[in-house]
Amino acid sequence: MKISAIPKSGRKGSVVYVNTRHGKVVRQFVCPSNPRTAEQQDHRNNVHAVTSRWRTLSAEQRAVWCAVTANTYFVTETGRRVRLNGYHHFVS
Numbered sequence: 001m002k003i004s005a006i007p008k009s010g011r012k013g014s015v016v017y018v019n020t021r022h023g024k025v026v027r028q029f030v031c032p033s034n035p036r037t038a039e040q041q042d043h044r045n046n047v048h049a050v051t052s053r054w055r056t057l058s059a060e061q062r063a064v065w066c067a068v069t070a071n072t073y074f075v076t077e078t079g080r081r082v083r084l085n086g087y088h089h090f091v092s
Contacts, residue, residue: 011029066086
């Protein structure tokens with residue numbers, strides 16, 4: 001439901017005030033689901049392992065990853081060419 005009252009944002013009890021492109025909206029709060037499937041847990045563990053490994057690299061090693069990606073592009077699902085930074089290239 002769109003509202004035109006005092007500007008608010010955030011959660012108040014069981015309702016949430018949201019600023020959208022259509023204006024201020026109030027809606028019922030819904031607790032986000034977290035199914036914790038095996039696939040989801042594997043993915044989270046993989047992300048944790050890779051980011052932990054990135055943190056162990058020295059400044060020189062990170063600089064090399066950044067230099068390698070200077071002319072490297074990634075094509076998104078929509079066909080856009082995006083330049084990766086050193087961290088994202090390392091993760092990929």
